[in-house]
Amino acid sequence: MNIIFFLLVLVLFWQGFYWIGVDIFRWWKPYAVPSPAGVAERFITLLKSGTLIEAVVNSLVRGITGYFIAVIIGIIIGLLISHFNYLQKNLKPIVLGVQTLPSVCWVPFSILWFGLSANAILFVIIMGSAFSIAISVDNAIKNIQPIYIKAALTMGANKKQMYTNVIFPASLPELVSGLKQGWSFAWRALMAGEVMTTSTGLGQTLIMGRDLADINQVMLVMVVIVVVGIIIDKFIFSVVENRILKKRGLA
Amino acid sequence: MALIIKGLSKHFKNSEKATLNEINLEIKTGEFVCIAGTSGCGKSTLLNLVAGLDKPTEGEILVDGNRVTGPGADRTVMFQEHGLFPWLSVIENVKFGMKIAGMSNDVQEKRALYYLEMVHLQDYKDYPIHQISGGMRQRTALARALSMDSKVLLMDEPFSALDKQTSNMLREELQKIWMETKKTILFITHSVEEAVYLGDRVVVLSPVTGSIADIIKIDIERPRHVYATEFVNLRHQILAEVRGEAV
Numbered sequence: 136m137n138i139i140f141f142l143l144v145l146v147l148f149w150q151g152f153y154w155i156g157v158d159i160f161r162w163w164k165p166y167a168v169p170s171p172a173g174v175a176e177r178f179i180t181l182l183k184s185g186t187l188i189e190a191v192v193n194s195l196v197r198g199i200t201g202y203f204i205a206v207i208i209g210i211i212i213g214l215l216i217s218h219f220n221y222l223q224k225n226l227k228p229i230v231l232g233v234q235t236l237p238s239v240c241w242v243p244f245s246i247l248w249f250g251l252s253a254n255a256i257l258f259v260i261i262m263g264s265a266f267s268i269a270i271s272v273d274n275a276i277k278n279i280q281p282i283y284i285k286a287a288l289t290m291g292a293n294k295k296q297m298y299t300n301v302i303f304p305a306s307l308p309e310l311v312s313g314l315k316q317g318w319s320f321a322w323r324a325l326m327a328g329e330v331m332t333t334s335t336g337l338g339q340t341l342i343m344g345r346d347l348a349d350i351n352q353v354m355l356v357m358v359v360i361v362v363v364g365i366i367i368d369k370f371i372f373s374v375v376e377n378r379i380l381k382k383r384g385l386a
Numbered sequence: 387m388a389l390i391i392k393g394l395s396k397h398f399k400n401s402e403k404a405t406l407n408e409i410n411l412e413i414k415t416g417e418f419v420c421i422a423g424t425s426g427c428g429k430s431t432l433l434n435l436v437a438g439l440d441k442p443t444e445g446e447i448l449v450d451g452n453r454v455t456g457p458g459a460d461r462t463v464m465f466q467e468h469g470l471f472p473w474l475s476v477i478e479n480v481k482f483g484m485k486i487a488g489m490s491n492d493v494q495e496k497r498a499l500y501y502l503e504m505v506h507l508q509d510y511k512d513y514p515i516h517q518i519s520g521g522m523r524q525r526t527a528l529a530r531a532l533s534m535d536s537k538v539l540l541m542d543e544p545f546s547a548l549d550k551q552t553s554n555m556l557r558e559e560l561q562k563i564w565m566e567t568k569k570t571i572l573f574i575t576h577s578v579e580e581a582v583y584l585g586d587r588v589v590v591l592s593p594v595t596g597s598i599a600d601i602i603k604i605d606i607e608r609p610r611h612v613y614a615t616e617f618v619n620l621r622h623q624i625l626a627e628v629r630g631e632a633v
Contacts, residue, residue, distance in 0.1 A: 285457075288456075289439070384472070
């Protein structure tokens with residue numbers, strides 16, 4: 136409840152500044168500054184026309200698809216890096232380096248290879264999050280307490296049993312927070328891709344706002360992006376994370 | 387012979403002298419042998435070698451005639467830090483090794499309950515590890531180790547991280563359990579009192595030479611009592627040996 140009150144106050148201040156700066160003193164141009172009322176108006180219009188829902192659904196489906204592919208690729212690369220010393224020494228530094236690339240850097244390649252299509256966006260999402268997931272998988276495995284491995288070894292665990300019965304469950308808490316971070320990378324990469332290419336989605340709705348010089352629509356889309364991000368984090372990742380930590384007495 | 391250690395030496399690359407030097411030791415089936423020594427005498431190294439977690443520089447280890455080449459279920463280890471899995475409950479932890487060995491669920495359940503009862507944890511079987519005390523965790527680890535039915539049970543200072551009272555209670559229970567089960571146990575400890583209390587024989591390792599300084603047979607009848615005269619005398623004698631070497 137506290138946070139809702141805080142947000143209300145924040146919106147009131149925002150509207151107050153708008154009145155003072157735009158309506159009364161005319162310091163700022165109305166086309167450059169969004170207002171809560173304007174954003175709410177756009178929200179209702181876009182909701183009624185179905186544009187907003189369609190954009191959110193399209194973006195989510197695309198984001199989740201790309202993310203799942205990225206998770207699979209990331210886990211495979213991560214496992215390979217952690218398992219083979221040679222790759223740990225030689226491939227990991229490259230993966231670490233590539234992971235620092237902002238996802239928007241992949242847009243030129245994606246357009247050249249896939250055109251202005253949905254696949255181009257998927258490519259950007261995958262490149263933007265798979266490497267960070269690979270690095271977290273490797274780190275999660277590396278941070279397992281050695282005593283778990285030792286104990287399982289002296290109980291006769293073979294390699295496969297070690298992975299399924301010890302390495303996977305032991306690294307799970309860190310794995311989930313790595314996957315969570317991977318999602319935020321994917322979500323950002325999705326926006327980078329959508330803004331650059333032309334497929335209906337939140338990114339295009341934002342660009343449409345820019346093209347129509349409608350700053351309120353731009354602001355609205357930004358708010359929606361944040362809200363969707365928060366919802367996924369709070370209602371999926373944090374729930375899973377808390378359950379795992381609670382079970383182990385860590386939260 | 388359950389366990390034969392022949393001419394075992396371990397030389398770590400970064401140290402000048404050998405940590406372990408020409409160790410020869412034979413342990414009979416059903417025997418309880420304690421390795422005592424000050425810190426740095428190589429007793430934990432010896433246990434790691436027997437467990438197969440480390441490789442010797444020279445010599446070999448035989449378990450029931452088979453040469454040790456790596457870790458295995460025939461030499462389960464009970465560690466100083468319990469090494470229980472926090473994502474499993476007490477009974478699931480006890481079942482872990484049996485599950486790895488491919489035993490049926492029924493057998494796992496039956497044996498887990500049997501050993502949990504032995505360590506008085508039957509009422510806590512479904513507790514998560516973080517909700518039980520340090521002493522109970524070590525009991526769980528003991529039940530897990532016992533349930534493996536290894537040829538040799540290796541114990542690496544299993545009670546030394548506990549408070550004195552709990553540690554004394556647990557060694558008393560271990561004595562009782564050993565009298566019932568007659569498992570073959572190699573027990574590492576820095577406490578001479580613990581070694582004399584538990585062992586059929588006490589092996590004193592010298593930190594100076596890295597070799598066996600003495601092997602003392604403990605002929606005191608079980609259950610033993612730490613305040614009995616012969617216990618106190620023997621303890622003093624071995625303590626002198628351990629200290630004498632350490633100076």
